[in-house]
Structures are given as C-alpha cells and as structure tokens.
Amino acid sequence: MSTVALSPPVEKSIERPGSLVLFLRYLRRNKGLALGVIILLALVAFTVIGLLTVNTKNAYPLSVALKKPPSWKYPFGTDFFGRDLLAAMVVGMWQTAFIGVLAGGLGTLIGVFLGFISAYFGRWIDGSIRTICQILTPIPVLLIQVVIAGSLDKRDVTIVTMALIVVLLAWMGPTLVIRAQVLTMKERQFVAVAKLSGVSDLGIIFKEILPCLLPFIAAAFVAQVFVAVFASFYLAVLGLGPLREPLLGNIIWAAQSQGAFFNGWWWWPIIPSIAMILILGSLALINMGLDELANPRVRRSE
Amino acid sequence: MTFKLVIRRLVFLVLVIWAASTIVFFIPRLSSRNALRERFGELARTGGFSPEDLEKIIANMNQQFGLDQPLLTQYWHYLGNIVRLDFGYSLYRYPSTVSDLIAQSLPWTIGLLLVTTILSFVIGNLLGAISAWPRAPGWLRGFATPFILLTGVPPVIMGILLLFFIGFRLKWLPLGGAYSVGVVPTWTWVFFFDLMRHQILPALALIFGSVGGWVLSMRGMGITIQGEDYVNFAEHKGLTAGRIFRDYYVRNAMLPQVTGFALALGTVVTSAIIVEGLFGLPGIGTMLNLAIRSNDFPTIYGIVLFITIAVAVLMTVVEFILPLLDPRIRHS
Numbered sequence: 001m002s003t004v005a006l007s008p009p010v011e012k013s014i015e016r017p018g019s020l021v022l023f024l025r026y027l028r029r030n031k032g033l034a035l036g037v038i039i040l041l042a043l044v045a046f047t048v049i050g051l052l053t054v055n056t057k058n059a060y061p062l063s064v065a066l067k068k069p070p071s072w073k074y075p076f077g078t079d080f081f082g083r084d085l086l087a088a089m090v091v092g093m094w095q096t097a098f099i100g101v102l103a104g105g106l107g108t109l110i111g112v113f114l115g116f117i118s119a120y121f122g123r124w125i126d127g128s129i130r131t132i133c134q135i136l137t138p139i140p141v142l143l144i145q146v147v148i149a150g151s152l153d154k155r156d157v158t159i160v161t162m163a164l165i166v167v168l169l170a171w172m173g174p175t176l177v178i179r180a181q182v183l184t185m186k187e188r189q190f191v192a193v194a195k196l197s198g199v200s201d202l203g204i205i206f207k208e209i210l211p212c213l214l215p216f217i218a219a220a221f222v223a224q225v226f227v228a229v230f231a232s233f234y235l236a237v238l239g240l241g242p243l244r245e246p247l248l249g250n251i252i253w254a255a256q257s258q259g260a261f262f263n264g265w266w267w268w269p270i271i272p273s274i275a276m277i278l279i280l281g282s283l284a285l286i287n288m289g290l291d292e293l294a295n296p297r298v299r300r301s302e
Numbered sequence: 303m304t305f306k307l308v309i310r311r312l313v314f315l316v317l318v319i320w321a322a323s324t325i326v327f328f329i330p331r332l333s334s335r336n337a338l339r340e341r342f343g344e345l346a347r348t349g350g351f352s353p354e355d356l357e358k359i360i361a362n363m364n365q366q367f368g369l370d371q372p373l374l375t376q377y378w379h380y381l382g383n384i385v386r387l388d389f390g391y392s393l394y395r396y397p398s399t400v401s402d403l404i405a406q407s408l409p410w411t412i413g414l415l416l417v418t419t420i421l422s423f424v425i426g427n428l429l430g431a432i433s434a435w436p437r438a439p440g441w442l443r444g445f446a447t448p449f450i451l452l453t454g455v456p457p458v459i460m461g462i463l464l465l466f467f468i469g470f471r472l473k474w475l476p477l478g479g480a481y482s483v484g485v486v487p488t489w490t491w492v493f494f495f496d497l498m499r500h501q502i503l504p505a506l507a508l509i510f511g512s513v514g515g516w517v518l519s520m521r522g523m524g525i526t527i528q529g530e531d532y533v534n535f536a537e538h539k540g541l542t543a544g545r546i547f548r549d550y551y552v553r554n555a556m557l558p559q560v561t562g563f564a565l566a567l568g569t570v571v572t573s574a575i576i577v578e579g580l581f582g583l584p585g586i587g588t589m590l591n592l593a594i595r596s597n598d599f600p601t602i603y604g605i606v607l608f609i610t611i612a613v614a615v616l617m618t619v620v621e622f623i624l625p626l627l628d629p630r631i632r633h634s
Contacts, residue, residue: 134314135314135317135318135321136321137565138318138565138568138613138614138617139318139321139322139325139568139610139613139614140568140569140571140572140609140610140613141568142572143572143605143606143609143610144322144325144326144606144610146590146594146602146606147325147326147329147330147602147603147606148329150594150599150602151329151330151332151333151599152333153333230456233456234456234458234572234576237458237576237580238576238579238590238591238594239591239594239595240594252458252462256580261465261466261469261470261477261478262477262478266466266470269462269465269466270462270463270466273459273462273463276456276459277454277455277459280454280455280456281454281455283454284453284454285454
C-alpha cells in the first residue's frame with residue numbers, strides 16, 4: 001500500500017484589510033463624518049497651497065489696492081484697509097486652525113486629566129472638581145472671556161493669548177464627559193481583574209482604561225476645537241481679537257465698523273463668513289460622526 | 303419638589319453669582335491696565351492739563367471711589383454693591399451709572415430675545431418632533447432638513463448672510479440701525495412699523511441660527527420615545543394619531559428639552575447680544591460694542607455681570623417650572 005501523500009490543504013488566506021481601508025469603508029457608512037472630513041481636507045489644502053503660493057504679506061493693511069471687488073487679480077477682492085482678502089483668508093484660516101488646535105488640545109488635555117482624577121480617586125477630589133464644574137457651567141463663558149480679553153493690554157493680545165483665554169474657561173465640558181466615561185469603565189470586570197492582579201493605579205489608568213477611552217477623547221477633542229474656534233470668532237467679532245491679524249472674526253468686525261454693506265463692499269464680510277461656515281460646518285459634521293463611532297447606540301434611525 | 307431641594311437650588315444660584323462676581327472683580331486687577339489712568343490720560347492730551355494735575359485728579363478719584371483701600375475691603379464693598387445691582391459709574395458717560403444705561407437698553411434686548419427664543423423653541427421642537435414621527439407625511443417631515451443643515455452656522459454669520467441676500471441684494475429690508483435715518487422717534491404707527499422693519503432681519507438671524515439645534519435634539523428624543531411601550535399601548539387602544547402625537551409623544555419628549563433650554567440660556571443670550579451689535583440695534587449688545595470700543599471698563603464689567611446674574615436666575619426659574627410639567631418630579 002502506497003501512501004498517498006496528502007498535499008496540505010490550501011489555506012485560503014483571509015487578510016484583514018489595512019486600517020486605512022477599514023476607515024474608508026466606515027466612512028462610506030457614516031456619510032456625515034465623510035462629508036466633514038472632505039470639507040476639512042479641502043480647507044487644509046486651500047490653506048497649505050495658499051501659504052505656499054500667495055504672498056502672505058498682502059494679508060496685512062496697506063499692501064494692495066483698496067476696496068476692489070472680486071476679479072481675476074484679486075479673486076476674493078480687497079478691503080478698505082488694503083488687504084488682499086485671498087491672502088487674508090489663507091492666513092486667517094491658518095490662524096483659526098492654530099487657535100482651534102492649541103485651545104482644543106489644551107482643553108482636552110486638562111479635561112482628560114481632571115476627569116480621570118475625579119472619577120478614579122472619587123471622594124472629596126471628585127466632589128470638589130464636580131462642584132467647580134457645575135458652578136462654572138451656567139456662567140456664559142463668552143462674557144467672562146470678554147472681560148479677560150478686554151482687560152489685557154492691546155499689545156498683549158496675540159493669536160496665542162486668544163487661545164489661552166479660550167482654554168481658561170473651556171475645560172469643564174471634556175472633564176465631565178471623561179469623568180462619566182471613566183466611572184462606567186471603572187466598574188467593568190477587566191479593571192477589577194487588573195486591580196486584583198496587583199496592577200498599580202497608573203498602570204490601570206494608562207494600560208487598561210485610557211485605550212478604551214480613545215474614541216471618546218477624540219470626540220471630545222473635536223468638540224473642543226469647535227468650541228475654541230467659535231469662542232475666538234465671537235471675541236474677534238466683538239473687536240477683542242489681535243486687531244492687526246487677519247483673523248476671520250476681525251475681518252467681519254472691521255467690515256461692520258466701516259459699514260461695508262452700506263457702502264456696497266459686500267464681498268468684505270461675506271468671504272470670511274463663508275470660510276467660517278465651512279470650518280464650523282465640517283467640525284460639526286465630524287463631531288456628530290465621531291459621536292456615532294464612539295457610541296453606536298446613538299445611531300440615527302433613517 | 304421638596305423644600306430642601308428649593309433651598310439647595312437657591313444656594314447654588316448664590317454660589318454661581320458669587321463665582322462670576324469674583325472672577326470679574328479679580329481679573330481686571332491682575333491686569334496692568336488702569337482704566338482711570340487711560341481715560342484721564344486721554345482727557346489730558348485733548349484738554350491740556352499738566353501731568354501733576356493728572357496725578358492729583360487720579361489720586362482724588364481713587365480716594366472717592368475707594369480704590370486706595372486694601373483689596374479685601376474693596377472686594378467686600380463690591381460684593382455689597384452687586385447685591386444691590388449697583389455696577390458703578392460709566393467711564394465715558396460719567397454721570398450716568400452702568401445700571402441706568404442697562405435699564406435704558408434692556409427693554410430692547412428683552413423684546414428681541416423673548417420673541418426669537420419662543421419662536422425658535424416652538425418651531426424647532428415641532429419640526430423635530432414631526433421629522434421623527436413615522437406617521438407624518440413625507441413633505442412635512444422634509445421641512446426639518448434645511449434647518450438641520452444650518453445647525454453649525456452661528457447666528458452672527460446667519461445675520462451677515464441675511465444682510466447680504468435680503469438687505470443688500472433684494473433691498474427688501476434695512477441694513478441696520480434702530481430706525482431709518484431722518485425719521486423722528488414719535489408714538490405713531492409709521493414710526494412703529496419702521497422700527498419693526500429694522501428688527502426683522504436680526505430676529506430671523508437669531509431664529510435660523512438656533513432652530514436647528516432644537517430640531518436635532520427633539521428629533522433624537524422623538525426617536526427614543528417611539529419605541530416605548532406606552533406609545534404602542536396608546537396605538538393599540540385606538541387613539542387618534544393627533545392625540546398620541548400631542549399627549550403621549552411630544553409631552554414626554556418635551557421634558558428633557560426644557561432642561562436643555564435652561565442649559566442653553568447662556569448661549570442664547572450671548573448670541574442675541576452679538577447679533578444686536580452686528581445690526582446696531584439699540585440694546586445691551588450695541589452698548590457692549592460701544593463700551594469695548596471706548597475702553598469703558600465699568601460698563602463692560604457691569605453688562606457681563608448683569609447678564610450672568612440674569613441667566614443664572616432664569617435657569618433656576620426654569621428648573622422650578624420643571625416640576626409643574628413633570629408629575630414624576632412633583633411627587634418624588
């Protein structure tokens with residue numbers, strides 16, 4: 001009897017697609033998130049290409065002809081002070097992104113830190129952090145920011161101080177969100193097991209809980225960026241921004257103070273408004289999309 | 303609601319007002335800017351009095367307003383003044399107090415706020431409820447979509463877009479201001495209609511800017527409530543669709559919306575103020591704009607504190623109304 005050599009069964013390889021492919025597939029299901037990401041990427045492309053090709057000096061007063069409507073030479077027109085609005089949009093968009101990411105990042109960091117401490121250690125630490133958050137939440141934050149920005153010397157108001165002013169009163173949201181999540185996480189079995197096996201507090205926080213929280217932290221970060229962009233925009237619209245910089249809110253403030261509509265310079269306030277709608281719209285879409293990603297239970301019923 | 307809970311809410315209200323007052327007291331004192339010195343320095347440049355006189359005037363003023371006393375004494379006086387709603391004098395319109403100025407412009411702001419807030423809350427909740435109601439006809443449900451798309455647009459930008467399309471392009475409505483140039487404020491219908499014409503665009507800006515938020519949250523509430531047993535039960539009892547919609551569906555979905563309304567009050571009020579400033583309507587917003595432009599610090603701080611107190615009080619009031627709407631809170 002000859003033995004038949006059995007050829008090893010051909011293993012049908014099931015490859016797990018790369019994370020990028022998975023992400024793209026998810027985007028197909030989560031249309032809002034996809035649209036938000038697309039708009040955001042377009043804005044980033046506009047800013048980056050603009051910074052490379054447009055003369056950013058033209059974003060400052062007295063650099064080009066005054067009050068020219070949109071044309072081939074100045075696609076977005078120029079304003080009363082001799083700013084090329086295309087250059088102003090490029091620089092303004094970059095500054096808005098800078099404020100948003102800096103203030104959003106700092107706010108989220110503070111929020112994650114305080115939220116963890118509050119939920120993990122409990123007792124009086126939790127009590128005091130929660131009480132402070134609750135007392136500060138009903139106060140209209142923008143108005144307090146008006147007081148801070150107004151008290152500063154005009155020369156001290158820069159893009160960075162704008163971001164810091166915003167952060168000062170915008171960490172309560174992420175703190176409460178992260179605290180609530182850590183509280184539910186803390187009761188899960190895997191944390192109890194880790195605790196019983198003698199993992200230290202820090203070990204549990206960084207190795208067990210934090211990785212599970214990443215989607216929530218990402219969602220909180222986008223929400224914070226939205227809040228920061230919104231708050232700095234409002235401050236600038238009130239004339240409390242760094243007045244020389246072409247921040248979107250500053251341009252609207254200047255246009256309104258010069259009576260742009262009364263004088264027929266319609267493009268002056270409209271261009272930064274459209275830019276702001278795109279920025280806030282994309283952030284809102286991404287925020288809603290991430291909510292769905294982090295918490296599939298709130299799926300919309302379509 | 304028990305007596306104990308009422309007391310707790312009131313203590314919380316006092317804490318919120320105290321925290322806001324304390325922040326507004328200490329922040330300007332950390333800054334290097336001196337409002338009095340800036341104002342009188344400016345007067346000195348235009349009015350031509352010598353630097354020594356300037357120092358004397360400032361010393362005199364400091365004494366008169368108690369600014370030479372220790373910080374804690376000042377703080378104590380300040381808290382006492384806040385309780386009496388006394389925010390001191392305006393720097394630029396000196397003999398008038400900040401409270402007087404606020405009292406002058408407050409009716410305008412309240413009028414605009416009341417109308418727009420009620421309209422946007424009612425429209426938003428109704429559209430949100432309908433858009434999530436499976437039995438509503440398709441065309442009716444579609445009404446909510448444009449508002450949902452507008453959710454991310456702040457009221458100020460909505461105001462600029464409305465100014466552009468309706469005021470500038472179509473020339474249907476005025477571009478800003480309280481009333482037309484050349485019209486004398488009198489108690490006539492002509493003047494009244496002119497006044498109202500100037501209020502339409504700001505009101506629309508505020509309504510369009512906030513309806514979307516209510517639509518979204520009400521829609522979410524509506525979707526969760528549909529699956530509830532009591533709604534199914536009402537259907538099986540054979541109640542009419544209108545009755546189920548009103549008494550079973552909207553009634554229950556509304557409760558969290560009222561809480562949400564209390565939380566949103568701060569944003570609602572600040573948006574109204576900024577939109578007012580944008581359109582140059584008489585009111586707190588324009589007053590704040592002018593105060594910022596002229597470095598009138600006492601007025602800025604006064605407005606900020608007044609609004610904070612108003613928002614905190616309103617929030618507490620809404621929370622006291624809640625038990626009237628929700629028997630579960632009333633009887634617990």
